[in-house]
Amino acid sequence: MKSHPSTLPLLLLLPVVALLCSCASPKKQAPSLTAAVGDKSSDGKSVKAGGDDLEEYDPTLIADPLEPLNRVTFTLNHGLYSIFFRPISKGYEFVIPKPVRTGIFNIFENVKFPVRLVNNTLQGNFKRVGQETGKFLVNTTVGVGGFGRPSDHIPALADVPDADTGQTFAKWGIGHGVYLVLPILGPSSVRDTVGLAGDYALNPVNWVSIVYGGYAWTIAIPSTNTVRALPSQLDIYDAATENALDRYLAARSAYVQFRAEAAKK
């Protein structure tokens, strides 16, 4: 049996990623949608049908030279979500009561603290380094090991934007490279796949096998981490792809826009 579903594909992909990084030319970033807002008639009102507002949105947000391969992976993932991950997610939601699920979710988010700490440091955002440290201390102590999130009730610590390695690269001005659909993990890009490797290394959940080396823990902890995130991950996937004309294109656009927003925060 495989250990953590999200680790194996990542390791297999690293050589491919290195290759793609070396040949990918810098690509266009997701445009600021408000940047095109100036296209208006002189009276300042909305331009009427057939006017200049037709070019307000850019249809190609990311280069996708691997589209045929990406589409195959996307279809396989879609099937895998339906027949494998969705039943697990439903079962988890059925068996574990909501407050406990929220608590488990919170514990793993809290443990991910080094990912946010290191990336906020690399981004030079020391205010957030302080906020994250405060959040971690409050939630670990008052929140009993991160089960609760008392930090949400402290205005200075509530709503601190997430930080990850791909976002750090984006803030450093590194473009996506090309679009990639990863097995199981879904939409990504060359940049964000390298970022995922960074997040993986920084997440203590994945240190268990190094520290303890025990087979059971190596499977149990990362697997719980995957399952606890499944319901919300599948919800995001559904929200992005339902009612689409083409699920693949809908997911690609949603991914690029979502990551552009994360880089702005």
Next chain:
Amino acid sequence: MNLRKLLLPAALIVLHGTVSASTAEAEKRLQSAVNDVLAIAGRATNNTALATSLRPVLQTNISFDAMTRRAVGPGWRQFTPDQKRKATELFTTLVIRNYSSKITPGEHPVVTFKAASAPAPGRVEVPTTLLYQGSRYGVTYRLEESENWRITDVVIEGVSLIANYRGQFDAEFKQGGADAVIGALSRSVANPK
């Protein structure tokens, strides 16, 4: 100091006053629309019924004409008036269904309105926070003034509804023009997934 220099600050103040007034008007309009939607959603029992009961409110408050032509892009110029009407009609149904599917009937999310901005005259963006089942989502509404203020885009966690469809419409249009766009829309409307 000449007269122009004296008048410039005054002109800016007047302009600022106008922008703020229209921003406030747009915010008021949005708040009333969101409250209507929440009231209907709170009473609904399932998503299909919700889509039906939301339709009149959404048609009053959303500019589906602007949404459709922007989602199609420059290809819109090649649509005949009949194709434009058909595409708008289908896209309206799809957007209403899409929007309704994101709301769980009977739930009572808490919406907080944040300070609005005016990126251009006649345009207002209102960021909101949606607290829903313990999670917080950032939802920004873009409004434009034509006869009155109407929503032209909904941006959830940075993902614009119209930008999301723009790439899909573009691919269809490149393959088979207006007919392909309308065909894809018809299939999507007929087969909810």
